[in-house]
Amino acid sequence: MNHDEWLAEHFESHRPQLLSAARRLLGSGSDADDAIQDAWIRISRADTSGVENPAGWMTTVVARVCFDMLRARRSWQYVPGGDPEPVADPNEADPEQRAVEADLVGVALLVVLETLTPPERLAFVLHDVFGLPFNEVAPIVGRSPAATRQLASRARRRVRGAEHEAPADPMRRAAVVQAFLAASRAGDFQALLDLLDPMAEARSDAAAVSMGSLDRVHGADAVAEFFSGRARAAKAALIDGHAGAVWSYGDTLKVAFLFTVDDDRIVDIELVADPARLSAFDVELVEA
Structure with missing residues (x-):
C-alpha cells in the first residue's frame, strides 16, 4: 500500500x-x-x-x-x-x-x-x-x-447548568471592559492587574503588528504594562454582541479589541486590524 x-x-x-x-x-x-x-x-x-x-x-x-x-x-x-x-x-x-x-x-x-x-x-x-x-x-x-x-x-x-446567565451578566462583563479601558487611559497599573487573570494574554493580528502593536504578550503583569497609559482613543463597544472596544480614524474602523471575560477577570484580549475581519464585525458603540 x-x-x-x-x-x-x-x-x-x-x-x-x-x-x-x-x-x-x-x-x-x-x-x-x-x-x-x-x-x-x-x-x-x-x-x-x-x-x-x-x-x-x-x-x-x-x-x-x-x-x-x-x-x-x-x-x-x-x-x-x-x-x-x-x-x-x-x-x-x-x-x-x-x-x-x-x-x-x-x-x-x-x-x-x-x-x-x-x-x-x-x-x-x-x-x-x-x-x-x-x-x-x-x-x-x-x-x-x-x-x-x-x-x-x-x-x-x-x-451543565452551573451558570444561568441573568441579564446582568453581559452588563457585568461590559463593566469589566469599561473599567479596564478607564484604567488603561489613566495608566493605573494596579487597577489593570486587578482586572486581569494571572494567565491573561494579549494578541495582535498581522495588521495590528504592522501598526506598532506587539504580536503576543503573556501574563497579567506584561499585559497590564502593555496597556498602561494606552487606549486613550478607544471607545467601548458591543462587537457581535460581546463587550469590547474599538479605535476609529474619522468614520473608519481601524482596530477592534476583543475581550474574553471569565469570572469578572479578563483572560484574553485580541487586537484586530485586518480590514476584512473588521468589515465582518457588527459594531455598536456604547456609552460609558
Whole structure:
C-alpha cells in the first residue's frame, strides 16, 4: 500500500468522527460536508511523516477548517431543525453512553451557537466532546493553553447548568471592559492587574503588528504594562454582541479589541486590524 492509499484509508475509517465534529461545530450538515471536502484537500497535500496519531491530526485539520468558516460568517444564528443528527461511530464500545453524550452535545450546540464566540465553541467541543488536549486546541483558536482552558470552562458551566446567565451578566462583563479601558487611559497599573487573570494574554493580528502593536504578550503583569497609559482613543463597544472596544480614524474602523471575560477577570484580549475581519464585525458603540 502506497502513501496515498494509506492516507485515504485512514481518512475514510475516521470519516464518521470527522463528520460528527464538523456537524457539531458548524450546526449544518451541508456545511459539514463542505468542511470535510476542504479538509481532505489539505490532508492529501500535507506532509504526514511526523504524524503519530492520524485520528487526532485529522480532527485538528477539520477543526481548523470549521474555525475559518465560523470566523468568515458575519453572524451565526441557529435555524430550527438545523441541529445535527448524531453520527454513529462503528467503533464505539458503549452506544448507550454515546447517546447520552450526543443529547448533551445537542443542548450544548444550541447554547454555544447563540451565546459563544467561535473560539469558545471550538474549545468546548474539541476538548470536552472529542478529547483533544488544550495544548492541541490552543493553536487552532489562537490562544494560549491557559486561555483555551478558560474558554472551555465557561462554555462547560453553561452547558451543565452551573451558570444561568441573568441579564446582568453581559452588563457585568461590559463593566469589566469599561473599567479596564478607564484604567488603561489613566495608566493605573494596579487597577489593570486587578482586572486581569494571572494567565491573561494579549494578541495582535498581522495588521495590528504592522501598526506598532506587539504580536503576543503573556501574563497579567506584561499585559497590564502593555496597556498602561494606552487606549486613550478607544471607545467601548458591543462587537457581535460581546463587550469590547474599538479605535476609529474619522468614520473608519481601524482596530477592534476583543475581550474574553471569565469570572469578572479578563483572560484574553485580541487586537484586530485586518480590514476584512473588521468589515465582518457588527459594531455598536456604547456609552460609558
